[in-house]
Amino acid sequence: MSVETASSSRAQTVSETLSSAIELLENDQNLKKQIRESIEPIDDLSRSATTELNKLHSAPFSQHAEICQNAINIISRTQPLWVDVAKLIPENEFYRYQFALGPTMRNLTTSIVLARFILHDELTPSHTISTLLGIQNDSTSVLQLSAEDYLQGVIGAVNELPRLSINAVTSQNFELPIKISSFVNDIFASYSLLNLRNDALRRKFDSLKYDLKRCEDVVYDLTLRGLTKPRE
Numbered sequence: 001m002s003v004e005t006a007s008s009s010r011a012q013t014v015s016e017t018l019s020s021a022i023e024l025l026e027n028d029q030n031l032k033k034q035i036r037e038s039i040e041p042i043d044d045l046s047r048s049a050t051t052e053l054n055k056l057h058s059a060p061f062s063q064h065a066e067i068c069q070n071a072i073n074i075i076s077r078t079q080p081l082w083v084d085v086a087k088l089i090p091e092n093e094f095y096r097y098q099f100a101l102g103p104t105m106r107n108l109t110t111s112i113v114l115a116r117f118i119l120h121d122e123l124t125p126s127h128t129i130s131t132l133l134g135i136q137n138d139s140t141s142v143l144q145l146s147a148e149d150y151l152q153g154v155i156g157a158v159n160e161l162p163r164l165s166i167n168a169v170t171s172q173n174f175e176l177p178i179k180i181s182s183f184v185n186d187i188f189a190s191y192s193l194l195n196l197r198n199d200a201l202r203r204k205f206d207s208l209k210y211d212l213k214r215c216e217d218v219v220y221d222l223t224l225r226g227l228t229k230p231r232e
Contacts (some may be wrong), residue, residue: 042190108153123183155207185212
């Protein structure tokens with residue numbers, strides 16, 4: 001084989017190899033784009049739920065349950081949309097595309113945890129959130145709420161509570177700050193037992209210390225003023 005023929009053959013092989021790699025890259029980029037686009041209507045509903053929950057800070061306590069239930073109802077409308085997302089994720093490749101899904105799942109987790117705390121005075125477990133979102137059923141089994149997204153979402157909900165505690169006092173509701181402080185203390189104590197090696201989650205956890213102090217300060221002030229007794 002002549003040098004010219006060998007060079008031509010090598011050039012063809014290189015071209016075919018790179019073309020194949022480029023095609024795979026383009027397909028992956030197109031899939032990521034489709035996934036991001038499929039998430040957009042879910043993000044819209046997530047923002048609507050957040051907007052609804054923001055009313056908690058200005059509405060009287062008598063309206064809190066209705067506001068929280070409205071937020072849950074808005075979030076439940078994401079269920080058929082997750083089916084469309086699941087169709088795009090190749091089997092056993094969820095974590096390759098989690099970067100696109102994680103922020104949305106964290107935000108929805110935050111809204112659900114906050115709403116259900118007001119409604120039921122409890123921390124919503126991850127499996128309940130998955131059920132409310134409609135993921136990990138027959139048509140969305142490829143999707144999952146990761147432990148990190150759940151834990152970050154819970155902290156996101158706690159971050160909202162000091163503000164709610166202060167606004168509750170302004171509205172003459174002196175029971176809610178006590179309930180909030182107890183809830184935040186329980187969560188902080190539980191997170192303190194975890195060996196958090198994830199940098200992002202560790203930074204999130206650090207914010208809990210300040211949230212707990214702010215909530216305790218509100219209760220302390222109420223106690224000094226003799227306002228911590230339950231209302232008749």
